[in-house]
Amino acid sequence: MTDSYFTQSAQSAQSEHFERAKPVWLDGLEHEMNVTAGFRAIVEPDGEEPMLLRLTASSLYRVHVCGTFIGHGPARGPHGYYRVDQWDLTDALKPGRNVIAIEVAGYNANGYYVLNQPSFLQAELQSGSRIIAYTSADNGHFTPFRLDERIQKVQRYSFQRTFIEYYRLKANTRDWITAADAPVAAGPCSEAAPKALLPRGVSYPAFELRNPAAVVAEGRFEAGYPPESYWRNRSLVSVGSGLAGYRIDELELLVSDELQETRTVERRELSERYEAAETRILQEGRFAILDFGLNLTGFVGVRLTVKKPAKLYITFDEILSGQGDVDFLRLVCVNAIGYELEPGQYDLESMEPYTLRYAKLMVMRGEVAVEAVSLREYINPDTETASFRCDREPLNEIFAAGVETFKQNAVDLYMDCPSRERAGWLCDSFFTSRAEYVLTGAAAVETNFLQNYLLPQRFAHLPDGVLPMCYPADHDDGRFIPNWMLWFVLELEEYAGRTGDRKLVMQAKEKTDRLFNYFRTFRNEDGLLENLQGWIFVEWSKANELVQGVNYPTNMLYAGALSAAGRLYGDGDLLAQAEQVRAKIRDQAFDGTFFIDQAIRQVGKLVQNRETTEVCQYYAFMFGIADPVSHPKLWDLLVRSFGPSRQKENLFPHVYPANAFIGNYLRLELLSRYGLGRNVLEQMEGYFHYMAAKTGTLWEHMSERASCNHGFASHVVHWLYRNALGVRTLDHATRRLELQFDPSFLSRCEGSLPAGGGTIRIEWRKEADTLYYSVAGTNGYEVHIFPVAGYCLREETT
Template sequence: VVADATWRAEGQPAQVLGAHGAAPWGDVAFPSHIIAPAQYLRKEFSVTKSVRRATVYATARGILDVHLNGKRVSDDLFAPGWTNYHKRIQYYAWDVTNQLREDGNAIGAVLGQGWYAGYVAWGRQREHYGQTPEALVQLEIEFTDGTRQVVATDGSWRVGTGAILDEHFLHGEVYDARLAPTGWDEPGFAESWQPVGLGKKGDEILEAFIGNPVREYEELKPKSIQRLANGNYLIDFGQNLSGFVRLNVQEPRGTEIKIRHAERLDANGNLYTTNLRLAKAEDTYIAAGTGAETWNPRFTFHGFQYVEVSGLSKAPSADTMRAVAISSATPEVGTLETGNAMLNQLVSNAWWTQKMNFIDVPTDCPQRDERLGWTGDAQAYIRTAASYSDVQAFFTKWLVSLDDDQREDGQYPKVAPVLKGLDDGGPAWSEAGVICPMTIYEVYGDKELLRRHYPQMKRYVDFLVKRGKPDLLPPDNYHCYGDWLSINAETPHDVIYMAYFAGSAEMVARAAEVLGEAVDAAHYRDLHQRIRAAFQRAYVKPDGRVEGNTQCSYVLALVFDLLDGAARDQAAQHLVADIEARGGHLSTGFVGTRDLMHVLSKIGRDDVAYRLLLNDTFPSWGFTIKHGATSIWERWDGWTPERGFQDPGMNSFAHYAYGAVVGWMFQHVGGIRETSAGFGTVRIEPKWNKEVGHARTSFESVRGLIHTSWRAMGDRYQLTVVIPPNVRAEVVMPDGKTYEVGSGTWTYTCPLPQ
């Protein structure tokens, strides 16, 4: 908040002495970030019998790499992941049978701050859970004679420092290869390290990791390498990604190589880093001078497409550095390819943005000083995420954190794991606690997950009832982000509140029916009807106009089925009229965009949906692609030719919320929609469009592969469908004919739609 002429002093206008940052005061001074070397822990032990099986269990208040006899035991990154460490810590388990040796062995761990003690969120915030990282490691060895040996962290372990001089998710890693303690994780290491300090056992729950570990998944070569006027090198990897650079260099001892990261370039062709806010996003490698050296950081990651490298003694080649993309390892299950290059790029952009932000928890962005598990973003995108990859385990883990951080009164937080001051989610954010479990049930048929979260889902809806007015309308004061980052369209917060209130009540009623809770089901069905009636009385005009008269207002009223009869038809007409009045453009933000295309299909206006999809003028998905986007932008106007970059305080180029459109594409371009939980029954109904040309779509459901392929053959339309065993499909052709089929491969034709 900057003091300006709008401020008052004792009722008098304020006098402006200078712009923000002007002398003699300057900008607010934040303290330089705290240097945090990683800790190296080790212990030697002997094995004197034949080993049948050996497993190492490890966790930390922080993040760790476990080593055994000179090698890491796993390629997993950032174990044990992010939870509310005050309530729950998960542990990893790795099979290390083949790494054990007869007689002398050494086990060790490199321990970093991670989310526990490091910088997380904005404004130099750190130590959200504690000041000092701690490790808990237990190696269990089972011998062939049936006896066992346990090697666990205790006072006999030793601790020292090594090459990692500084490590932060936001700021990067500093690695001095001259200080690498060679052989530290091998037996016989001659060390002068100190005894470890022993921490205290807490009250938090300790349980096995249930998500998808973060791993490397792709290595990208430079697309271009350019020497800058300052002697540094600018490298474009051609794709926005989350991860780090892997160096392959041969430099003199003490050479300091710095790597700065950015998503975009400014007007002068330099790294655009203003939108990183206080995140330094810089890695440093100091060469040992021992010949060829290969290195990449282990305790940081960045969101970037471009890097600027300084300190190299000679020009880099494509082999000098590679971009290593990382993500939680959710198995890919869905593909969609069309005859339209722009749409194929859109599918790629959303997929990359999903991978960039699935780093143990579903985050908003991977580059700036934030990177939090925002609930509103997650609920807006979860169904699309499930079209690309198997996210059942990923969201199962995150939903445990969401329940852990639900307030006593029933409110869900803005982010999970929660941070101080972010426990009041507000409409369309808090509903992640209801929408996400229901979505996992619908896609995977996971009734047990629904059962686990059902009491919390009920508690949230009951909270809304208690907090609201007797007529179920919203309270006078509550937090709401609105239709976040919409374009010239302010949707009333009360409309968003009531629409999501109604939707939550209806979903809890459905969950109750699935779980056999008949009394609850009747109660929440009745509540849903009363909320609908209250919505209609308060916000719907006789001509079907919904309060606010925005695209988002109509989308919410229609997607949550809050209107009846003529009002429903009129609202649909008002929605289309607003799109047409904007020249065939959308105005929706995070909240409205999630369901905009689905609503247009629901009201029979696939033609309007395709117009929005294929548009390449501002604001649209195509506009960002036309201007070089390889990921989904946070804002429709993150960059425009007229004004350049938007406000750097909120201008990520890797936010998946607007990528929710690809979920619609899987269902309406690809034509694959579940009509019962777990895809036991499906509706196959691709929507023909001449500019799309053709489409091939595959989805590996929990019951098997579902595939569609459609194209034009002269004046005929041809659709081929593959249905797995134990699935029934209704196939709907453009001429209106329907076919009921079971497993097998089916091909149908009809006259080409006009």
Template sequence: METYEFKQARAVWIKTEENKAVYNQFAGFYTELNVKKAERITIEVAARSYYRLYINGSICADGPARTSKGYCRVDEIMKEITAEETGKITVALEVLAIDKPEKYSNDCTLEPGMLVVEICGEDGRVLSATGTKAWRGKNLKYRRLLVETMSHSRGITEWYDLNEKSRSWIAGQPGELQDMEETVHVKDEPVYLKRRAPYPTYRVHMFDGLQRVTDRKTAPEIDPGMVITLSKMMNREWYGQIPEENYFLEAVCKEKDAPFTGIYRREKKKKEYQKDVMTTEASSGENDFSMVWSRRESELGFIEFTVNTESTCVIDMVNSDHVTLKGEVKGNTYVTRYCLEKGTYHLTTMEPKLTRYVKLIFRTNGKVKVEDPKILEYTYPDENTGWFECDDGDLNRIYDASRKTLRLNTLDIFMDCPQRERGGWLCDSQFTSYGAWQMFGDLSVEKDFIENFMLTDPDEMEHAFFPEVYPGSKKDPGDPGIENWSFWLITELADYYDRSGDNSFVEACRGRVSRFIEGVLSRRGESGLLEGLNTLFVDWSLSNRDFCLKPISIPNNCLAVHMLEQAYWLYGVEEWKKAAGEMREIIEKLDEMPGIFGGGGDGAVYQNGQLRRTDCATESGAALELWSGFHKNDRRYIRRFVDSMGYSPRFRPDPNVGRSNLFIGLMIRFSVLAKMGEIDALVREMKDLYLSEMRIGSGTLFENYSGFSGCHGFNAAAGAFLTNYVLGLGEPKQRTKTIRISPNPRNLFWAAGRARCEDGEITMNWNADHVTHELEINLQMPKGWKAEYHIPFALTAWKIRVNGEQLKK
């Protein structure tokens, strides 16, 4: 790990009552600088949970880059101070420290509040540092903290009680800083780490326009939804502390649209130095009312808007990436509530929101005037490094959607989804990482992601396994959750090494990996396979039923074998190779027994000294076994897998074999089809699945078949597959400086693309003449790189030229 050292700054927090449990805190910190000349200053910030940094009252940055318990990554934010801005510079931070009695979160470690800031000039001199008297802080009382959670695994919803002066301290308004107090030093400072991941963008995304204005009516028959039920079930102790008046999400979810009975008008407003903006002035009729703005596709970021209200007003802001089958923006749990006194407010959410639609619900007796909202993008800064295009517009659309899905789920870590959890799940990351390297040409996020897991304490975790999702927190800190998720971390580490050649990092992980594999091997039972694992996962389908997973899961044992083989490849430990060989032999003997599909079902039992498979087979189990290197020479098994399974099989599927869902069975299937060279089947199934998702219109790819399952990052692999196996520009291997070239024209006339490695860009394009059977390839690589050609069988008789020269097959 790369540690980070501050010159002077110390970690601080606001004063709190001792021996009193405080589960959420919202704190403000403030200082002033005297900058005498135009220069670039560097603001180094580390915090737990979330912070927002303001310079002279304007948003400058959000963070932090998340990491492991006991550690903090340091953000380095550059700010140009112009000659006009010299003099007094105000610096303010809002910092949220999230905690819950259940200690359950998927996106942060729920550690106590902490902030450290050091501001340096161009010459490295320290201009200001926390831990000195120049910094003051206070408890911010305008955000309610005893409120409902956004989801079962996230923090609290945003609820603000504001007047026009509530937040004026941020800009250092005279008279608004008197209640600031000296900060106190944090007792146990974390270990500070360097942030490798790039910093997010703040591009502005406008809505296409106001879609509708409607009244709100309560509809008791509406089901508030599983998210609320799950949140209450998983956070019982927390929900028991919330006062009745702070419950509001279920009421929002039970509202429906009704014809507007009030009055509204739209007008264009001139703004200096900005484009004209549209404003809507409205007053209610018989009921509360709402306004909905929409976009053609979803975006992720902070929603901001300006509103004037002539009397007290409650605004509930609902964001969503989909509508109901009736076209309504249904209430959900991602509501931001603003309770406003009369006045004018410029409001920006502190949480990033996945938004295609935003609905502002106004509860007031007076008139309101609101400017059209906008989104400040808070995602990975995609620079269009990687690229794929061909003459099939549907494939281009799938690539673009995959790339967008990756961007929305990539920031400081790989996230499974950008709003419901924002958690870094293993297994998801195995497939997300394919896209990140192929499309972004960047390994920094993946390295930080893997390091977070490697920094977990093996003595704290049961059997030294890794957490299923991290940064995160559980009441039982030793519970890894889904145990086979840890296997995917080692396979991803091996892929990372092949992509990067970063031997020093792999060696730094040796000790933690060794402890984990020691724990894995301790779980081998009398059968010689892993037995009695607590929580397992294959796919959101029949494959996840206990009769497929227990007492012995053959697909997950296959994954364990592959993981051990990859670990041996990384570290050369003979014991791991021996164990993998023994387990592989046991599983392969099983497949010699008669059964309905190969050797039988996903599960197995060991009785009277004999191991046998049970009789429930699934497509996802078969995919995982093939992905792990089993059945490679069983042609019958492979043909049934290719032709009679999947989302759109060529032949009628076997009714005795459980079908796959998208997460994660179909993605494993896509990976297997790609590696086996079954590109026709891969493309057909990707089109059938993803184009139906894209017709829903959010522009992203989902966890399951339905748009209600939301944007999920593992679909980044789809874009990588198109580049790798249709264009044929393989994943760059920095370790060996090689790239696999395997074009698959199928019925395409041309394709082109680009990838990046540490030595520069790799570009490739080809055009195919299906009459003369000629393929012209143009390939450019950095000096020292070598192409390895793997020409598919379909091109055996073709004339292939690379950069004008005949390719020797």
């Protein structure tokens, strides 16, 4: 297959072509940091003809029609490329004059979320077959002007993302969005050079409005209490030639310091149900904490009335910390939005998406009547037909948390987290891609993700042949993870198997060739990688401290990537190299019981460091250095004595424990690979249920010390479909479904998976020695049912 179903269906219906629009920006400001611009067109609907808005921008845009939210974007592309969105405005139009309002935040700051590229907007309105408004330096009927209400010289939100949001507003500041007769101070704009355009490639996000579930606390705070030491993250103090932003002495205000200077002096715990119609009065020095019920990602909104000039902060986090409070700095980012408000009524919503379960409203001065608090979700909409349910409620909650985690981390590419970074990381993507396949029946987001890596000829600040650890991102500091490049190859092979997209795979060959050429310069006399450059990353554990010299987990991964590329491109030399690496690792790293992590060269000779980690054992089995037949004692030891209860029992204390990423995931994948489905399901409860219960999403670490919503963790749905529902293989390219039910842990299970434009529904239950099952909606898929030892299979028709 040259072009796959996935590649074709991933493209949005619209073309990326503009008929008349030119890329424009406020004259002379295209390179200035943190400038917000407005573009407005006044139009009248022409009969029954549909009206479409086609646009792209750098860095981010938001669209309203007469004050009604339409959309946010664009989907991210690589350096020098811009993905085009097309919004149907027809249903939002009213009789008479309509305001089409576009806000664009032009950041011009490097990070891992949006690229440091000159600001612009390119947009045109199409009514029927006519272009009735378009951006240009002359009169294209879009009026450009600067929006000063968002304060420009503020601190960065995080090292990975650009600037926080802080606003000074009057009651009529936002009238330009809602009222056709509202005056605007038009400013000159200039055209930029033509842009390389790409289709959006993925579905448009879902933007459902969510309200809090409860009010959990209220009280009083006081300002003017400096902490013993102020938070001084690199995003604040390392601004300079390598990190764009405003230095502390340039800031108009320093939000993180101001909020640290507050202390709670009175607090009342509540368990009130949140009522959207109920107004809550907050006077100066008062706060309220609201609970959305689970971790959500989107745009934070508040509707309120201000009687006298007020200053309001909305701080937020995924969990409550300390004495049940919101720690706006817990995640090493500034989870705060600030407003200075003149008297009047306001309907406010953040320009940027954030992640939170809890929101804290703090009135620094004045008084506000809070009429509604909301979060407009910003999520992948393609999981609606995916479902799962069994007779173990913890597993049902883990599945729901996996779906939530995926939706929030896969809007336009695979992200590590939707909060602090919103970055597209390799390795994480290997696991998230499997979740997308079973939850959406396609690989649209993965296609975008991989395409972003393949289009650039080279990556600035990185050695030739090196792929960025996350992308689209700016890597001005030259940092990279060599291991993640190897995971790219592993994912590419699975992508080929999922989609049959040989065109993209062949486009990737040059990148993979250069990648292996780069690694070849670090091979020692044994063919093993030694003294790699960059940030050598095995996992978040002791293993990351044993990476210098010859790191055996890295070499195990290297062998796996060599094999994957060899199979993918029919290259026997790569396959032979992989086997040579495996043989050397077996010879050098196995101490008779465990595989050790490291060897260091001393006086010209490699000397084995005897330290060993749990995750090293999983790398060995994952990448073909060992298997249950070749190393039965070690395999039996791992199965029986390791896992979520191991640390409580203090077994093998000299073997450093694994963490969530990626050790626990490799463990469960191996158990699943070798047919230990009961172990997988039991240990999933131990690893993940407490996460699902606390935030409704799944975490970066086993503890809550970092992100509580990490994209790779959505991989749990892959195991639940495979080991609980029984979906051994679902191949959309060949339309083949293989089922192998495992009733050893569950008594019943049911679920649905999107497939070929329809939905396959599977149910099974056991009664005595009979297993009853049904499969519906196969829509031309060839179904194979494997026998179940000790059970008679009986099909039930639906």
